[in-house]
Amino acid sequence: EVQMLESGGGLVQPGGSLRLSCAASGFTFSNYAMTWVRQAPGKGLEWVSSISGSGGSTYYADSVKGRFTISRDNSKNTVYLQMNSLRAEDTAVFYCAKELYGDFRDWGQGTLVTVSS
Amino acid sequence: DIQMTQSPSSLSASVGDRVTITCRASQSISNYLCWYQQKPGRAPKLLIYAASTLQGGVPSRFSGSGSGTDFTLTISSLQPEDFATYYCQQSYSTPYTFGQGTKLEIK
Numbered sequence: 001e002v003q004m005l006e007s008g009g010g011l012v013q014p015g016g017s018l019r020l021s022c023a024a025s026g027f028t029f030s031n032y033a034m035t036w037v038r039q040a041p042g043k044g045l046e047w048v049s050s051i052s053g054s055g056g057s058t059y060y061a062d063s064v065k066g067r068f069t070i071s072r073d074n075s076k077n078t079v080y081l082q083m084n085s086l087r088a089e090d091t092a093v094f095y096c097a098k099e100l101y102g103d104f105r106d107w108g109q110g111t112l113v114t115v116s117s
Numbered sequence: 118d119i120q121m122t123q124s125p126s127s128l129s130a131s132v133g134d135r136v137t138i139t140c141r142a143s144q145s146i147s148n149y150l151c152w153y154q155q156k157p158g159r160a161p162k163l164l165i166y167a168a169s170t171l172q173g174g175v176p177s178r179f180s181g182s183g184s185g186t187d188f189t190l191t192i193s194s195l196q197p198e199d200f201a202t203y204y205c206q207q208s209y210s211t212p213y214t215f216g217q218g219t220k221l222e223i224k
Contacts, residue, residue: 047211
């Protein structure tokens with residue numbers, strides 16, 4: 001069974017940093033791109049970042065470029081999202097998803113990030 | 118960036134109804150279109166990819182069609198568990214973009 005388990009969310013002050021983790025199981029992790037998607041409270045879905053299976057290619061939404069960094073450790077079946085210079089508008093549930101050709105096939109349960117003083 | 122526009126934004130329907138949701142892309146995306154279902158407090162679930170291919174385990178009452186810029190999601194006979202929010206998403210190019218969602222409510 002495919003599973004993704006996100007962790008690392010929490011309350012952080014504006015300008016602060018947070019690192020999200022997503023531990024995956026049930027599939028050959030290195031064969032798949034991985035993606036982070038977020039959802040602000042009461043709002044729709046927003047793609048944040050993707051990373052190729054090898055980790056050699058990364059992609060970012062303009063809203064997070066230069067502030068967020070996606071990475072992966074294929075030996076640990078884990079993808080990360082390092083978030084710096086956080087803003088109130090980054091408050092959201094962050095989901096990780098297993099990606100295939102731009103389709104998000106399987107999702108984790110999400111982790112809530114709240115940016116507030 | 119490719120803009121995705123869904124209509125309607127909300128929809129009231131009854132169990133057994135046939136429902137259609139539309140998604141329009143701001144430029145041609147061939148068939149690189151997915152549909153997701155999201156229930157409150159839950160992660161989205163992929164229903165359809167490549168515009169018309171049903172994800173494994175998804176009931177056959179769900180179907181998708183379209184190519185280029187215009188796409189539809191149809192539920193042939195609404196069941197109680199189908200009341201949720203539905204999103205389209207283009208998988209043609211980054212930045213991947215979603216429609217704003219269609220909330221399907223019980224009439």
